[in-house]
Amino acid sequence: MKRAAVLAAALLLAACTPPVESRAELPAQWTSLTIEAEPVTFAAERVGELIFRGGLALSAQHQRFGGLSGLEVLEGNRMLMVSDRGDWVEGNLVLDKKGALIGVADMRFAPLRDLQGEPVTGRLSFDTEDLTQLPDGRIAVSFEQMHRVLIYDFNRDGPFGAASEGPHLDGAGRLPANASLEAIAVTEAGELIVGAEGGGGPTPLWLAPLSGTEPAPSHASYVLADAYSLTALDRLPSGDIVAVERFFAPVIGPRARIAVFPLSALTPGAAIAPRRLAELAAPMPVDNFEGVSAVRMPDGATRIYIVSDDNFSQRQRTLLLAFDIAE
Numbered sequence: 061m062k063r064a065a066v067l068a069a070a071l072l073l074a075a076c077t078p079p080v081e082s083r084a085e086l087p088a089q090w091t092s093l094t095i096e097a098e099p100v101t102f103a104a105e106r107v108g109e110l111i112f113r114g115g116l117a118l119s120a121q122h123q124r125f126g127g128l129s130g131l132e133v134l135e136g137n138r139m140l141m142v143s144d145r146g147d148w149v150e151g152n153l154v155l156d157k158k159g160a161l162i163g164v165a166d167m168r169f170a171p172l173r174d175l176q177g178e179p180v181t182g183r184l185s186f187d188t189e190d191l192t193q194l195p196d197g198r199i200a201v202s203f204e205q206m207h208r209v210l211i212y213d214f215n216r217d218g219p220f221g222a223a224s225e226g227p228h229l230d231g232a233g234r235l236p237a238n239a240s241l242e243a244i245a246v247t248e249a250g251e252l253i254v255g256a257e258g259g260g261g262p263t264p265l266w267l268a269p270l271s272g273t274e275p276a277p278s279h280a281s282y283v284l285a286d287a288y289s290l291t292a293l294d295r296l297p298s299g300d301i302v303a304v305e306r307f308f309a310p311v312i313g314p315r316a317r318i319a320v321f322p323l324s325a326l327t328p329g330a331a332i333a334p335r336r337l338a339e340l341a342a343p344m345p346v347d348n349f350e351g352v353s354a355v356r357m358p359d360g361a362t363r364i365y366i367v368s369d370d371n372f373s374q375r376q377r378t379l380l381l382a383f384d385i386a387e
């Protein structure tokens with residue numbers, strides 16, 4: 061039954077994903093996106109240890125908008141995302157005077173490039189899942205189907221420069237093609253934390269130095285429960301690591317968990333059981349959350365943004381939600 065369910069999900073994804081363009085059809089520069097941002101209401105002002113600070117359902121008529129699987133909020137409320145179709149998606153968060161999320165602006169997209177500087181094509185090549193900004197400003201991106209990490213000098217090249225190889229992860233090639241390198245974050249010291257999606261049990265975490273010349277071994281495991289999967293990681297301003305976990309069942313519907321663990325727990329051979337901050341479920345706005353970014357707000361609050369991957373399906377939504385951790 062489990063294998064049949066996975067096959068059905070794969071067929072559904074293939075059916076709702078638009079056809080892939082050739083390299084000649086992909087834009088060579090940024091392409092503007094006209095976004096409709098509909099405010100969403102939340103069932104409660106607070107859930108667990110999180111305070112709701114605004115949410116949006118994003119949509120666009122452009123066929124390449126959707127599938128957002130990674131999120132990084134940079135200086136000046138600029139956000140950078142990657143999609144399942146191998147695109148950078150960039151824009152600005154719009155906040156009100158009290159810091160609540162009320163909109164987005166200046167949205168645009170451009171294709172990621174491969175090691176030769178050409179736009180990535182073919183689903184197996186561009187299934188990008190998460191991203192993180194390195195201490196030197198470069199962007200590391202994890203790819204699921206190809207089990208790899210690529211590095212982009214975004215500050216120097218924007219979206220138009222060739223990728224360089226990131227650290228190689230020992231054993232990653234043995235992961236299932238559609239449950240691979242789903243989550244990535246970076247420590248203050250510049251080591252990548254990469255997590256596999258998993259599916260209900262312990263899933264491997266790698267701690268990989270950027271300067272490493274040998275494949276980095278699996279360092280620890282992240283303990284999943286109740287059939288949840290790991291979909292995103294980021295470093296909190298405190299240095300702890302925040303994680304997003306996803307759950308879906310046809311009768312129950314989608315759910316998500318936001319959890320945290322201290323960086324000190326990431327020791328060789330450790331089984332890390334994170335502390336849950338909140339669980340999101342209906343009637344709250346919830347979908348296939350796959351991206352997370354944490355920032356320090358001007359008032360000192362720790363802000364967590366999460367974004368959902370709509371799989372290019374009309375039955376799902378691209379949700380962008382903001383929460384502050386309650387003190």
